[in-house]
Amino acid sequence: MRHLLLLLLLCFAAAGEAAPAEELQLLLQLKASFETANTTAFQSWTANNPFCGGFAGVKCDSGGSVSEIDLTATGISGAIRFDIICRFSSLTELSLGSNYLFGDISDDLHNCTGLRRLDLASNSLGGVIPDLSPLDKLQILNLTSNYFTGAFPWSSLAGLTAMEVLNVGDNSFDPNPFPDVVTNLTELNWIYLSNCNIHGQIPPAIGNLTKLINLEISDSFLTGMIPQEISKLSDLWQLELYNNSLTGRIPTGFANLSKLAFFDASMNNIEGDLSELRSLTNLVSLQLFKNNLYGEVPPEFGDFRFLTNLSLYSNRFSGKLPAKLGSWTEFNYIDVSTNFFTGPIPPDMCRKGTMKKLLMLENKFTGEIPANYANCSSLLRFRVSNNSLSGEVPSGLWSLPNLNIIDLAINRFEGSIGAGIGEAKSLNQLFISDNRFSGQIPREIGGAAGIVGIEMYNNQFSGEIPASIGRLQNLVSLYLQSNDFSSEIPEEIGSCVALSAMNLAENLLSGSIPASLGQLTRLNSLDLSDNKLSGEIPASFPALKLSSLDLSNNRLTGAIPSGLAISAYNGSFAGNPGLCVDGSDADKLSSVKRCLVFNRGSTFELRTFLTCILAGVAVFLAGLGLYIVLKKRRDDSSGADDRAFAKDPSWNMKSFRIVTFDDQEIVEGIKPENLIGKGGSGEVYQVHLANGEVVAVKQIWRNSAEGTKERSTAAMLAAAQRRPRKRLATRQFEAEVGTLSTVRHVNVVKLYCSIASEEWCLLVYEHLPNGSLWDKLHGPAEAPPPGKAVELSWEVRYQVALGAARGLEYLHHGGERPILHRDVKSSNILLDECLKPRIADFGLAKILHSTSAAAAGGGAREASSAPVIAGTHGYIAPEYAYTWKVNEKSDVYSFGVVLLELVTGRRPIEAEYGESKDIVHWVSQQMRSRESVMAVVDGRIGPEWAKEEAVRVLRVALLCTMSLPALRPSMRTVVQMLEEVVNGGAVKHVNKKLTA
Template sequence: MPLSILFSLLLCLGLLPGGGRGDSGDELQILLDLKVSLGLNDIEGFESWTPDNSPCNFTGIVCNSANSVAKINLNSKGISGKPPFSSLCRLPALSELSLGSNHLSGTLAADIRNCTGLQRLDLAYNKFTGVVPDLSPLNKLKVLNLSDNAFSGPFLWSSLGNLTELLALCLGYNGFDESPFPAVVANLTKLTRLYISNTNIKGKIPSWIGKLTELRDLELSNNFLTGEIPPEIVNLNKLSQLELYNDSLTGKIPPGFRNLSNLVSFDASMNNLEGDLSELRSLSKLVSLQLFYNDFSGEVPPEFGDFRDLVNLSLYNNYLSGKLPAKLGSWAKFDYIDVSSNFFTGEIPPDMCRWGTMTRLFVLENNFSGEIPASYANCSSLIRFRVSNNSLSGVVPAGIWSLPNVNIIDLALNQFEGPIDAGIGKAKSLAQLFIGNNRFSGELPPEISGASSLVQFDATYNQFSGEIPASIGGLQQLQSLYLQHNSFSGEIPEIIGSCSSLTTIDLARNSLSGTIPATIGDPPNLNSLDLSNNQLSGQIPASLSSVKFSAFNLSNNKLTGPVPAGLAIDAYITGFAGNPGLCSDDTPYLRRCSSNLGGSSDKLRTILTSLLAVLALLLAAVGLFLFIKKRRSDRNRRMAKDPSWDLKSFQILSFDEQEIINSIRQENMIGKGGSGNVYRVELGSGKVVAVKHIWNDPMAAAAAAMNSSWEKGGTTAAMLSGTRRSRSVRSREFEAEVTTLSSIRHVNVVKLYCSITSEDASLLVYEHLPNGSLWDRLHTESCGQQGGLGWETRHEIAVGAARGLAYLHHGWGRPILHRDVKSSNILLDECFKPRIADFGLAKVLYAAGGGDSSAHVIAGTHGYIAPEYAYTWKVNEKSDVYSFGVVLMELVTGRRPIEPEFGENKDIVCWVSRRMNSGESAVELVDRTIPDWGREDAVKVLRVAVLCTARLPAMRPSMRTVVQMLEEAEARSLRLKVDKVEGGGYKFEGKEIGCEKVKLSP
């Protein structure tokens, strides 16, 4: 028998090392061990992984011609656990190991170095942690993908020098230590993809990048890159994708950039680039161009109008001018355009929706003129249509009003005229309609009730006339109704009270007449009402006295009679001016009602006067007797009341200062901090209030500060510093909180009833919020699993808190900074509706008066402080936005701002941001207690949080925009009807409940 035949026979019988049965058996056992490690027994689709089956028939396994395992591809299989790399590397023919887009965890063990035959290693979109080991032995690798994990520490860039066969290097979105651009990459001349976004690379992009001429995809975004785009980049003429967004690049687009003729996607947004766009005029293969938030100027090259593949264009927030190319977007199936906040002129290009695919058209804040092209009336794909703050004119094409999918129509601040078309009743998706500051006229069409999703309607400063249609009562989702500065006449329809979601009604400066309907106070969340400068008559409905208004104005009408007691407070006094027929016995600012005794004869007046005089004398005598008696018998109790106490009320009070003072006892204390303690006080009336006791005595305040600092791990120096500053800090905190809260009336800001001060102490009396703080509900074990906060409740907390902050930032002539936004300063009422609280660090900005628009005082709490504070010591509104973004991340993930698992010197912002590059990994960040039906909505909110926590303040949205984005990410809830209980309260399924609505998640 020839030796070759004998050798083959022995090999097949497994009698030689490395022979058939022996190796096959080993490979089978290795894969069965892998099955156990990754929990494949419990995952559908792995039924083939059985001991009596060949590994070559296993799901995800590919064998070579010798029936040895060559490839393991288990991407996106929903597997978890820690892979046994040590045993996998014993597969002698293994060339591909792909385990990406799963839930794998643990460290990348050094055993991976033994897989020397690997040509592809893909572990992306998992939860691997720790330091990446030296990978230099894997010199056959062509693809290395470790992106979107939680790797940290120094990356062994030097180990890449041996991987000269690499075609794709993907390390993006990991928390590696800061380092310069890795010079070793210059040796990887075969690279076609380099993805190192969000890996903490700093410094300049090196000139040698131009040597990587095989690159098709270069992604360097979300790093700390500075300087100019190197001119050598123009040598990469095979590039199809170039991502440089959210760095700190400067300078112009380099000369010769037009040579990158294969570019399909170019994103250099959120940098400091300048100059014009002329170098882009030849990039005719562009599909997506994103250059927003830069300093570009000049005109958009006319060649853009001939780009036949362009579908996405974002140029907003630059200094661009001139006309947009007339044929822009007319060739391809255009998706969106955003050129807002520039200086464009001329007409809006007419054909961007030629193929019926455009979803978003944003051209607001420019100088566009002419009419809206008629073609957009048929663009049924439009979701958002925003053309506000331009010089547009003419009649709006009728079809615009009735677009079936449009969510926002924003036509404000233009010169449009004509009526609102009756077709608006077909706009079933319309949530926001902004048409203020135009020349619209005619009557509001009754068909507007058909726009049943309408949440905000602003038609201020127009020429509308006629009556407000009664059909408006059908808008059950409507929250804001702004119709001021028009020519509406007739009576306010009573059915307006049926708009149960209304929070704001502004009908000022019209010609409305008749009485104020009692139903106008019916919406349970109404907090702002302005009916001023009309011709309203009759009495103020008593029903309004129970409404807690943040703004209230009935001035300059023809109202008569007594002001209801609940409205006769100093905060509303200007809202009654210009109504000489009004009176009140509860405030000195209005004519007393008791002065109108009526009667027609002097004799009757004389008799009454005499009777009153006699009665007064009798009462005085009795009073003097009782006074002397009480003084003798109750001297100690009377002396206990400190005559130096000064009470300033900001609401109608049902208690006096002594009732509060007597309740400041240890057993009532519910919290403490550096400036004092907080007490729960149950009044004799049964009402519960919260009282913050701030010490004036510097030694007492210092002791409290030291105690609080000690509990929080404060240093001795910090405690001594607190002692020295205690008096001034207390004074500033108290004055800041009183000044801020006493003038604020908003449903999402904690209500301050009064302040009580003396030389020794100061008390602030607030409404009591029985469900504690958001921090307690999310992070305190005593509250159970997130305190029972379902996703719908969390979303409502997010929206409510955002509205409160938006009111502080935008609801005043000058914005109010909170400067310590955190989950412990968001309190929850009995229905889990949020209130912004603790204004001890609040500051009113005086930017409008020419002062500094930022604050220079140490402010904030670790984990919530915006990064710019570390190097500028300045905060502004965007610093509050950052802190609120951290709160949103807490709400969605259930994690604290600082957790050990985030890594040293890392916080929740780093942890979330680096994993938000794909929707699949983002879902894994969502708190596991949130049910599957709410997880997509939670991811939407998480994306808002990432925007709020952008590194550059200018990149963060305003709180007004945050509210809008959160409302658009509305939770999909199931609301169940409840029944009222006699005497107050509500009942559901026979059980009394404290809130108006019961929510059940499907």
């Protein structure tokens, strides 16, 4: 018996020695399954090291078995091998978050039944999440910021009663109401369900989760009221419900949330006052902007000793702000803009010297700027425009070292600008118009080298315009009109090489116009009217490409340079009796007298003059006769297309910029030999003007009954012959084109004018000499596949991506109403002589009208239902399959496809992808490993750093092409993510989540 017992002990000992050896092999297999070329995470994982305490990220239990694997943010990539991981029988914690893992979660996860923590957040995992019910010991589940799709297995959570943390937001799950099963998991203390397609109302049963300290359901589709039962969550520390469609008031009993520190319910339809928040003394951040809230800010807010962020803009608040607001702690920012607040600015929000933003514009504030802010060196933005503030600006405010915008416009400020402005090294924008400022602009302003925009109009400034302004090499706009500036315009302004707009009108300026202004090649608008300027117009001015010029009401003399004597400037020279125009240009400037070149007292000179006139008439008549003969021959030999245009006398030209041509010159250029392509809504012609410039003209056929269609000229003529002519819906057309004509952005193609008749519409655009991005990536459209593409460096591709994104961002967010393009594609991104991009072809564009729900909820606004699917195959967002209603997110999808083209060099549709598949599907299938992802990148992109940046752009593209529109970022966010690419910044849509 004694021998048998000894034998059993020896067997158990041998078994105990075998288990560690097996787990060592499993760890080495796990290491081999990951891609480790770009990480040092596994340097210590060698067979010679003891894995308990020797392998980085590995911990063991008291029995020497692996209990925890933590490889968070170690740079690993590849697929997750749960068939290996789940063989660690004692494993309780698995943390692989913030890496580059791909693929899906296999059913082998079912075997990890001992797991208490599973953290796979911030990777590139996809597919459908399997049934989680076998993981009945799970306490922490963190799957945020991945690419999971399909239906989340909510019902499988029912048996996971030990669950404490549920983080599954930022994924593309199928729409689902707030899951009732969650309200039965009473051990939960942390819930993150933002941006994962949660619909419906927050159930009253949320009050069951009394241990909750964090509840986040932002960027979702919640409706109804915040349930009163939420007041039972007395331990709640953070509540985030922003960007939903919640209504009603902040519920009664909300004051019970005494531990609440972070509350964000911005971008909803919540109404009422803030009385329920007056006792929440632990608030750190309160974000309620873009709602329908009203009433006063409770005076108790002035005693909140932890409050650092307060954002209440775009509501209907009134009354005074508490005097002690933000004075107790390291206050960060306040934004109460666009309300009806009155009274003074709270004086001590920068008492601790940490305040970064003071945004109080568009209210009714009164009084002076408190002196304390002159010492607030942490300030980045100081904006109090459009109020009733008065007094002098504290002198130190002008010189704050980190301030990038001073916005004091539309108030009653007086006094002068402090000389310390020369020390404002970070200042970008100085907006102080519509006040009572006086004195001289200090010459020290030339030291603020970063200034981009200066607006000082409608004040009482006097004296000289300082020559030191010429040192502002980044200055784009200078508005000094309606002041009392005297003396001469300084020659040094001609050194402001970036200047695009300058207005010095309605001053007392004298002397001549500096010739140096003619060197400002970027100048687009110049207004020097209503001064006392004299002398001749500089001969260098015709070289400027000005869309707006006004030199009226001065004392200028001499002949107007021929290049400026165009009909577009008729009126630009009025009120200058000494100006004249040469005879050949007189017809273009009817408001200016002719220049006389002879002496009326000399019979010989008069005879000579008359002889020249008669000779000129004879030459003109001879030329006219020759022209008629040639014209008849040309008309006889030209096709029906040209005759159709020539016979239409009803052209109506409407200019949106300064133009140097007339409608006849454009119409005559619509010839078959000038055809250069077809856009989304018409044929495009290249027209060479008499002045040497080139424009692009889109010819559109339009009929009130049939809408806008793309047709050839011959087809249009035939159609016109088959049916009676119908009056074009002129008002609707002009309203739409008129709105598009207001677009002013460096990355959007310029629309010069429209020329319309009953059947035809011509849109005249700037001509971009380098064609389209499609041509550069894939070769000309007419060439057989694969065409003859141009080698584009990664630097150029990235700049094209960023520039085009900025153009679309402007269309979506830059105006009072967003403009939806509806046909974003690489052939509609044109390139100028420097390969800078322009968004083009607004043939399918639609001006969006905000619906009340979308506007209040912060969601994308819908266009009216389209009669046909708009867009181009390969770029069309998948929601067209179930709805014809489109919004800005449809443009985002199409732009994501363009990004995929730029990174991969491939076309949106290729045979290799398979039937009914496109580049989005193909790229998604390649996101399995680091090697497969790098293989997606176009081989013509050279250095390794460029390929790394390309992969980051690829991730942005995948976000843009999410199947659910709500999960796609806005174009504003896309621009931010692309800007981060060059710095290696994160490109995912990241929200607040558990990181511990």
